[in-house]
Amino acid sequence: MARLPEYLRALHHLAEAGHDTVSSEALAAAAGVNSAKLRKDLSHLGSYGTRGVGYDISHLIAQVEHILGLHLSRAVALVGVGNLGHALAGYGGFASRGFKIVALFDADPTRVGEQINGLDVRHIDELATTVTTERITIGVIATPAPAAQIVADLLVKAGVTSILNFAPCVLNVPEGVDVRKVDLAIEMQILSFHEHRKSAALASGEAAA
Amino acid sequence: MARLPEYLRALHHLAEAGHDTVSSEALAAAAGVNSAKLRKDLSHLGSYGTRGVGYDISHLIAQVEHILGLHLSRAVALVGVGNLGHALAGYGGFASRGFKIVALFDADPTRVGEQINGLDVRHIDELATTVTTERITIGVIATPAPAAQIVADLLVKAGVTSILNFAPCVLNVPEGVDVRKVDLAIEMQILSFHEHRKSAALASGEAAA
DNA sequence: AACTGTGAATTTGTTCACAGCA
DNA sequence: TGCTGTGAACAAATTCACAGTT
CATH class of the missing domain: 3.40.50.720 (NAD(P)-binding Rossmann-like Domain)
Structure with a gap:
């Protein structure tokens, strides 16, 4: 799953900040996703959470790194x-x-x-x-x-x-x-597209707002 | 739509190669997508293709650039x-x-x-x-x-x-x-994940193959 | 009480397959 | 005949909502 690396980064960040466990809600916020989605993603790796508590950060880091093959250093x-x-x-x-x-x-x-x-x-x-x-x-x-x-x-x-x-x-x-x-140019063009939409929406008087 | 910039790049490439028109099949191949998806994407901008012929490249370039707001140079x-x-x-x-x-x-x-x-x-x-x-x-x-x-x-x-x-x-x-x-590190980790899966598949004897 | 794991519902995206036009 | 545009079928992803565990 393409979101695991993002979760991993967030987990490392939390670990450095001294946390031991984290709830799906908090981890999802740190990774910028919906908490239900995060739980579903993590449940595909097996059940590493504890109901009422959350996920053990260092254990989860180890699991995710293993799935991603990061223990091998290519x-x-x-x-x-x-x-x-x-x-x-x-x-x-x-x-x-x-x-x-x-x-x-x-x-x-x-x-x-x-x-x-x-x-x-x-x-x-x-x-x-x-x-x-x-x-x-x-x-x-x-x-x-x-x-x-x-x-x-x-x-x-x-x-x-x-x-x-x-x-x-x-x-x-x-x-x-x-x-x-x-x-990189495509990323910019996608932003340009959003900019264009926003200014068009403003110009047309935001009839929907 | 996030794929328009990719189509645009392919269109510019075709234009430089001296083409005037292109079929959805050919443009889709150049952009690395399925042709039905490309036609559906382009149909959302309006109908700029000609049945039996394809799309007029320079016209389509102008349309896509306009949609993306690239005529404004931000x-x-x-x-x-x-x-x-x-x-x-x-x-x-x-x-x-x-x-x-x-x-x-x-x-x-x-x-x-x-x-x-x-x-x-x-x-x-x-x-x-x-x-x-x-x-x-x-x-x-x-x-x-x-x-x-x-x-x-x-x-x-x-x-x-x-x-x-x-x-x-x-x-x-x-x-x-x-x-x-x-x-950039996340891109690498996603590749690492695929590498890991591939070597795991090999190691387990490719039972499915 | 807090939080996970997950069926079910919903939304979103993709592909097929073909009618209809040039 | 060749190719677009698109309804309909299909597939995937997301979100809801809650049963069940600690």
């Missing part, structure tokens, strides 16, 4: 160390939440050899070998759109089975490979 | 020019798709005055004034989590009605303010 390769890729390579949020970027690649020879956060940028020709030797299973694509499909094919061929795609394009991958897409 | 403020904020400020994908970051803010005085992409980083104390004078309606939060709610409150108070939040936390905002969240 190796990640990042391809494309341009503007965004550079920031992702240096982003502390990955390491602190269980992911380790173990290799950086770029097609531009002038970038190869550069060091970012203690990692050398390697040429993309080395991708296949490195993915194998470092046992990389997750790839992050932060290249321009025209290169993204080529990189995706390389990653898949090398054995990567999950891809996080920041390039603004749809990737074609074989069955069994998971792709998640993050398109 | 001003954007970015708060937090750390690692990620820096990359976002320099990200070409915003400008090329109709958004203009017009102001950068940070709380750290050592960063104030720095220039990124021709924009001065201002101190967050100037946020309220700048948002008003520059008519900013969209705010991007790229601060650490503990600062995000404070920044969100500042933005809302200054008149911003849409927020794109990159900080790993839930924001509380009043009714009428839209928030979209992008959490």
